[in-house]
Amino acid sequence: MSVTVLYFASLRDAAGVASETLPLPASLPALYENLREKHGFSLPAQRLRVAMDGEFVDWNAAPREGAEIAFIPPVSGG
Amino acid sequence: MSVTVLYFASLRDAAGVASETLPLPASLPALYENLREKHGFSLPAQRLRVAMDGEFVDWNAAPREGAEIAFIPPVSGG
Amino acid sequence: MTRFALSDAAFDPAPLRRRLQSPQAGAFASFEGWVRDHHAGRAVLGLRYEAYAALAEAEGLRIIAEATRRFDIADAACVHRVGGLAPGEMAVWVGVSAAHRGPAFDACRWILDEVKSRVPIWKHERYADGSSDWLHPE
Amino acid sequence: MTRFALSDAAFDPAPLRRRLQSPQAGAFASFEGWVRDHHAGRAVLGLRYEAYAALAEAEGLRIIAEATRRFDIADAACVHRVGGLAPGEMAVWVGVSAAHRGPAFDACRWILDEVKSRVPIWKHERYADGSSDWLHPE
Numbered sequence: 530m531s532v533t534v535l536y537f538a539s540l541r542d543a544a545g546v547a548s549e550t551l552p553l554p555a556s557l558p559a560l561y562e563n564l565r566e567k568h569g570f571s572l573p574a575q576r577l578r579v580a581m582d583g584e585f586v587d588w589n590a591a592p593r594e595g596a597e598i599a600f601i602p603p604v605s606g607g
Numbered sequence: 608m609s610v611t612v613l614y615f616a617s618l619r620d621a622a623g624v625a626s627e628t629l630p631l632p633a634s635l636p637a638l639y640e641n642l643r644e645k646h647g648f649s650l651p652a653q654r655l656r657v658a659m660d661g662e663f664v665d666w667n668a669a670p671r672e673g674a675e676i677a678f679i680p681p682v683s684g685g
Numbered sequence: 686m687t688r689f690a691l692s693d694a695a696f697d698p699a700p701l702r703r704r705l706q707s708p709q710a711g712a713f714a715s716f717e718g719w720v721r722d723h724h725a726g727r728a729v730l731g732l733r734y735e736a737y738a739a740l741a742e743a744e745g746l747r748i749i750a751e752a753t754r755r756f757d758i759a760d761a762a763c764v765h766r767v768g769g770l771a772p773g774e775m776a777v778w779v780g781v782s783a784a785h786r787g788p789a790f791d792a793c794r795w796i797l798d799e800v801k802s803r804v805p806i807w808k809h810e811r812y813a814d815g816s817s818d819w820l821h822p823e
Numbered sequence: 824m825t826r827f828a829l830s831d832a833a834f835d836p837a838p839l840r841r842r843l844q845s846p847q848a849g850a851f852a853s854f855e856g857w858v859r860d861h862h863a864g865r866a867v868l869g870l871r872y873e874a875y876a877a878l879a880e881a882e883g884l885r886i887i888a889e890a891t892r893r894f895d896i897a898d899a900a901c902v903h904r905v906g907g908l909a910p911g912e913m914a915v916w917v918g919v920s921a922a923h924r925g926p927a928f929d930a931c932r933w934i935l936d937e938v939k940s941r942v943p944i945w946k947h948e949r950y951a952d953g954s955s956d957w958l959h960p961e
């Protein structure tokens with residue numbers, strides 16, 4: 530019962546890894562708060578979007594077993 | 608005491624020449640009305656602009672001896 | 686660099702674009718007008734642009750200079766074809782560089798609109814039914 | 824033809840432009856974003872774009888499809904660089920063909936704005952003072 534979390538941009542620099550495998554969390558906000566504490570992310574959840582298996586999802590979406598979860602910091606392409 | 612008149616687009620087709628030399632006219636509107644009668648131009652003066660010596664001028668501008676005068680039908684570039 | 690020119694042959698906009706480039710400019714907007722194969726429901730075989738060249742070039746340069754005053758842009762240029770063109774050919778090109786995208790887009794569109802309404806260039810279309818017409822829009 | 828793509832090397836927009844061309848389209852608007860040598864008063868030596876590639880490509884294609892529904896256009900495409908770029912290099916290209924100029928300009932600008940706000944791509948700038956930063960705009 531696990532998920533893979535992907536890190537990008539400042540989150541990846543803070544985490545020091547591009548991804549990690551973690552136990553299936555109760556919720557996406559709970560997962561982010563744990564990771565924020567663990568890695569010292571400065572961005573609050575309100576400034577992020579979240580994606581599961583390559584699609585943007587609502588923060589209320591239930592984490593799926595085996596899912597690839599990415600927290601998306603504010604983008605700056607273009 | 609003469610001016611050169613240049614014709615473009617439908618005016619040139621109607622006049623059958625690209626330019627002609629004419630006696631210095633009393634005014635630009637009078638010149639156009641004469642030419643309209645002579646060549647059968649369908650466009651009324653209100654739909655034209657007028658240029659003298661390569662610059663747009665007001666219809667009230669006084670025709671200058673030796674000037675190059677062009678009546679500019681509605682443009683359709685682009 | 687001449688910022689407004691008439692061209693009597695097909696031209697490549699790439700070198701024009703390069704001359705508008707600068708390390709301060711983060712945005713480049715451009716427009717190309719292509720000859721359509723239809724106009725007002727009639728099939729167009731080809732067209733011819735005629736210009737009052739001296740006045741067209743002077744008026745085109747005035748438009749570019751005005752755009753540089755009205756909009757926060759780095760540079761701008763426009764080239765318009767004259768002579769015969771077939772459907773698909775490029776009739777006009779406008780390019781604008783600027784620090785930011787808003788003025789680049791706004792100026793590009795403004796220059797195109799002004800060229801279409803002020804520069805003494807006329808389009809003569811030949812149609813598939815054998816007829817042809819000078820376009821003198823209302 | 825892929826209408827949204829990430830490119831890890833410099834690319835030439837000319838073939839992309841050609842694929843958007845059609846005899847029904849009279850208008851082609853395009854935009855290029857170039858790397859500026861300054862940002863917020865600091866001299867920029869270079870930058871790096873990182874993307875969440877799978878999601879960026881899916882979201883980019885959604886934007887193009889949405890633009891085709893919202894605007895009366897013929898076709899549209901966008902390419903965004905990833906990896907390291909020097910000042911003056913092209914970071915993003917958007918091209919839109921349409922029957923008329925209004926929708927071509929409007930859709931080009933809309934696509935660019937949506938890409939900037941929705942596609943998971945991040946910019947990392949390196950400054951002349953030795954510092955560097957991820958840009959996460961408010």
